[in-house]
Each structure stands twice: as C-alpha cells, then as structure tokens.
Amino acid sequence: MSLDSRLIQTPTTRDGQGLPDIADHFMACARLGRYLTTFDESRFIITDDFAPTRHPGRVAAAAGAVFSRDPLVAQAAIVPLGRAALALPNRDKARFEELFSLIEEQALAGEVRLAARSILESGFREARIRVIAAELGGKISPARIRYRSFLDVVMGVIGGHVSADAFRDEFLAFTHDVAGKLDFGIYSFCLDRIFINPKIDLKAKGYLVAEIIHYPPLIRREMITNLLTAPGQAPALVEFTRQIIKRELDDMVATEIYLLEALKSSKLSAGEIEGMLVNKI
Known part of the structure; x- marks a missing residue:
C-alpha cells in the first residue's frame, strides 16, 4: 500500500480542482532531510496541527506519521488515524490495517513505528490509542x-x-x-x-x-x-x-546549509536541490 491509495487522496476544491498534494509536499521535505513544513514554508508542522479541533484529515495525518522527523509530530499524527479506524466496524478496517502496517515499516520516526505496531496488535482498541495520546501529552x-x-x-x-x-x-x-x-x-x-x-x-x-x-x-x-x-x-x-x-x-556540510538557504530564499527549487545532492553537487 502507498500514500496515493484510496485512503490517501488529494483534497479538491469545490470546483473539483486539486489542491497541492500534502503527501507529496511532506515527502519532498523528507527527501531533503527536513522537518515538515506548511505548503507556504511559513512555519514547521507541530503537534497541534493534528489535534481533533484542527480536523487534519487522513491525508495529512498519514503523511505526517510516515514522513515527520519530529517524533512528537509523528505520534500526534497517528492518533487521529487510530480514532478514525476505531469508529469503523471491524469488516471495514482492512485499509487502516494496511496503512498502519505501512507506517510501522516506513515511518522515519522510530517512536511512531512502535506506536503503529501497538495499535495494530491491539486491534485498534480505544484504550491503546488513549495511552499513546496520554504519553504524548505527558511529554x-x-x-x-x-x-x-x-x-x-x-x-x-x-x-x-x-x-x-x-x-x-x-x-x-x-x-x-x-x-x-x-x-x-x-x-x-x-x-x-x-x-x-x-x-x-x-x-x-x-x-x-x-x-x-x-x-x-x-x-x-x-x-x-x-x-x-x-x-x-x-x-x-x-x-x-x-x-x-x-x-x-566542513565544506560539504556548509554546502548543504547554503543549498537549504537557497530553497528558503526561493533561489532554487526542491527538485533542483535534491538533484544536486544526489549528484554530490
């Protein structure tokens, strides 16, 4: 299962036009070795962005859980996914089981891989999800x-x-x-x-x-x-x-800083920087 499956869809506007894909944006951040940011790069994603009152949506939550390098953000992202699965009858949880298996295998943050496994093993029990949320809040x-x-x-x-x-x-x-x-x-x-x-x-x-x-x-x-x-x-x-x-x-580390500076200054695109890093400048 991948992040562009039926569960992870690009949101659309009222006229049907696609909005920028949050999964693609988060993936781009991950490829550049970055913390997740908002689309406009105005700030970094924080745990509050996945609070129930923010209605983050499954796209953002799944992508955040997989691609966040901040363990706190990744853990915050997995909680609404667990609650969404909890609300479904057992016969309809297969897609969430696939998604949580993906998170367990591919998430960048080790803590969220363990959390995904524990939720899967519990069968999406509410008590397990509450424990994870409480542990996060306790930090x-x-x-x-x-x-x-x-x-x-x-x-x-x-x-x-x-x-x-x-x-x-x-x-x-x-x-x-x-x-x-x-x-x-x-x-x-x-x-x-x-x-x-x-x-x-x-x-x-x-x-x-x-x-x-x-x-x-x-x-x-x-x-x-x-x-x-x-x-x-x-x-x-x-x-x-x-x-x-x-x-x-050293020169390579300094160059990586200056490349990210160029991205933030809109002098280079994420794709251009990724290509330069792949080719070792």
Whole structure:
C-alpha cells in the first residue's frame, strides 16, 4: 500500500480542482532531510496541527506519521488515524490495517513505528490509542510550561535585566529540559524570534549561534538557514553566522546549509536541490 491509495487522496476544491498534494509536499521535505513544513514554508508542522479541533484529515495525518522527523509530530499524527479506524466496524478496517502496517515499516520516526505496531496488535482498541495520546501529552505539557518560563528570561534580556552570559546559561538549561519533549517547530520559532529581535544584544545572539552550530545536522541546518533568510535580519549577525559556518563546519556540510538557504530564499527549487545532492553537487 502507498500514500496515493484510496485512503490517501488529494483534497479538491469545490470546483473539483486539486489542491497541492500534502503527501507529496511532506515527502519532498523528507527527501531533503527536513522537518515538515506548511505548503507556504511559513512555519514547521507541530503537534497541534493534528489535534481533533484542527480536523487534519487522513491525508495529512498519514503523511505526517510516515514522513515527520519530529517524533512528537509523528505520534500526534497517528492518533487521529487510530480514532478514525476505531469508529469503523471491524469488516471495514482492512485499509487502516494496511496503512498502519505501512507506517510501522516506513515511518522515519522510530517512536511512531512502535506506536503503529501497538495499535495494530491491539486491534485498534480505544484504550491503546488513549495511552499513546496520554504519553504524548505527558511529554508536551511540561515542556510547554518550561518554554513559557524561558520566555520570561527572554523578556529579561530585552529589558536589560539579564546579561548575555546569564542568558546563554538559561538557554542551555532550557534546551536540556525540553529536548525530545517540545515540538521542534515551537523551539525553532522561539529562536527565530530571538534572532530577529533588535532589542536583544548581538553578543547574546552570538552565544546562541555558537551553540547551535554544534547541534545535530538536521536541527542545525534548519535553524541556521532560518536565521540567514529571515527578512530584516541584522547584517552583522548574518556575517557572524557565515564566519562561524566557515570556521566550524566542513565544506560539504556548509554546502548543504547554503543549498537549504537557497530553497528558503526561493533561489532554487526542491527538485533542483535534491538533484544536486544526489549528484554530490
């Protein structure tokens, strides 16, 4: 079974014209080694996008479960699929069994592969789905409380009450506390707002760049390119970041960053970048 089966269909407008295919978009993100984004690249997908109140649809949920590199997002995506299967009579669950088998085999996030297996083995029992949702909430809720407390520190920096050195220490503690528990999209958004804020001292921002440059490649690439392509970004911060990329990273890693920067700046298409990476530039 593949993501373009009967269960995973491209949505259409009222006049019957197809909308951009969410599965294709998520797949393109995955091929480029990226976190999932919205169609317009305005932000990353977060767990809230798969909440029942958002009505994410089976296309988005299935594609998110398979292609998300953020385990939290992938787990959030599988919950509405489990609930959709739960609502069907047993004789009609075959397609969902195929889909969950696909997720178990092909999902990029190991956690969601285990979740898919446990839901399948339970026969889509409500209790099992509730446990998965509760486990997810148990990670996210405390992390978001910690995130809000860190925002108070950011306000302290803006107000001149927290020094650059103290801010670095607070940032490291915050990052440690929320690692694996806060949506990447929220963490990234937080850093984006810090880097673009003219009231935050360049020294404080430089400390954060010096930390991010040593992050895992996928996270580093997304966050550094967000900084480089943000409208109105301070030229001094951009120049500092380019210097630290040149000093700390090898040529291939730096090239991958600049290619993603070109994508975010609309200088190259996803297909062009994928071709260059396949051919090793």
